[in-house]
Amino acid sequence: MTVRPELMRNIRTTEPYVPGEQPQNKVIKLNTNENPYPPAPGVERALREMDADRLRLYPDPAAEALVKELADFYGVGENQVFVGVGSDDVLSLCFLTFFNSDRPVLFPDITYSFYKVWADLYRIPYECPALDEDFRIRKEDYYRENGGIIFPNPNAPTAIYEDLDFVENIVSHNRNSIVIVDEAYVDFAGRSAMELIGKYDNLIVVQTFSKARSMAGMRIGYAVSNPDLIRCLNDVKYSFNSYTMSQAAIACGVEAVRDREYFEKNVRKIIETREWAKEELRKLGFVFPDAKANFIFARHPRYDAGELFRALKDHDIYVRHWDGGRIGQYLRITVGKREEMEALFSFLKSYLK
Ligand code: PMP
Numbered sequence: 001m002t003v004r005p006e007l008m009r010n011i012r013t014t015e016p017y018v019p020g021e022q023p024q025n026k027v028i029k030l031n032t033n034e035n036p037y038p039p040a041p042g043v044e045r046a047l048r049e050m051d052a053d054r055l056r057l058y059p060d061p062a063a064e065a066l067v068k069e070l071a072d073f074y075g076v077g078e079n080q081v082f083v084g085v086g087s088d089d090v091l092s093l094c095f096l097t098f099f100n101s102d103r104p105v106l107f108p109d110i111t112y113s114f115y116k117v118w119a120d121l122y123r124i125p126y127e128c129p130a131l132d133e134d135f136r137i138r139k140e141d142y143y144r145e146n147g148g149i150i151f152p153n154p155n156a157p158t159a160i161y162e163d164l165d166f167v168e169n170i171v172s173h174n175r176n177s178i179v180i181v182d183e184a185y186v187d188f189a190g191r192s193a194m195e196l197i198g199k200y201d202n203l204i205v206v207q208t209f210s211k212a213r214s215m216a217g218m219r220i221g222y223a224v225s226n227p228d229l230i231r232c233l234n235d236v237k238y239s240f241n242s243y244t245m246s247q248a249a250i251a252c253g254v255e256a257v258r259d260r261e262y263f264e265k266n267v268r269k270i271i272e273t274r275e276w277a278k279e280e281l282r283k284l285g286f287v288f289p290d291a292k293a294n295f296i297f298a299r300h301p302r303y304d305a306g307e308l309f310r311a312l313k314d315h316d317i318y319v320r321h322w323d324g325g326r327i328g329q330y331l332r333i334t335v336g337k338r339e340e341m342e343a344l345f346s347f348l349k350s351y352l353k
Contacts, residue, residue: 017117030334031318035214040262042255063245069257079227087208087221097236098178101147152182154293157332161189161292180204185293187212274335295334305329
């Protein structure tokens, strides 16, 4: 049965975000920027020791244990931390809470494609200043009147990181609108804008457990800002769904944050593999902006990216490719384990001949 147009007229229809493929068979998976290493050992322990009987009860709506652990880790107050179901959940709530103006929200034309989806869903006007010819954000584009600003640092899918002065420049030019810095990949890059939280009341920093903490499957993200903005975010969350964080997510999240040594070692390994992978890609003739995330955004001057993407997939090596536009000739390659990258390079060596 097809729904009649008269009925459809009052329904919210929207064009959804398209996530990367999640093949269920065993492949070399370099397509969705997951971490190839397991989470901290304490996470497995927490899962093993979970008492199923407790699942009768609702979780702590404030996820206090996790909020406290994050506040201690970053040296901020507990009233400065908000947690959610992955940073997608946190970012989506941020759009709803903070981008509430008739003026357009600004984000780069080439960036995390979910921003446009949330803006459309919530009917928030937006404009997308173009990245420059080297795929860098032009800070001057963000000096105009706006209803808020969001950008990832490092940016996705370019993997380009801008230093703290650059971020501060944008924040300080926009004291009357909210600036959200999406730092999903910052642990692989450099200094976090969290350092600026005490100085600017219009800044929100969003991070995730999905990348550097190896927990994409558990869905934990967080925002750090000043107590007033965190309160606004909580008010919207509690108007939506009180119990967003499961008991498992809270317990496992706490363990992941506690193990700073494991986290730092995990990040170091990825960075080492990334730097070596950049060399190998260069030897194969690929060109790419300097990658500071856990992925590399590369193109080969003599081979079509779509064809390369399909050839790799036929050999069970998954990377990410977007058809058309300025990025149509690029592949986004997640940094996996050394042996996974070796398999990729060995395939490329024979294919590119
Ligand atoms: N921001 C950026 C820039 C991302 O690339 C991603 C990963 N797709 C996210 C946010 C969301 O990650 P998660 O919901 O797993 O925290």
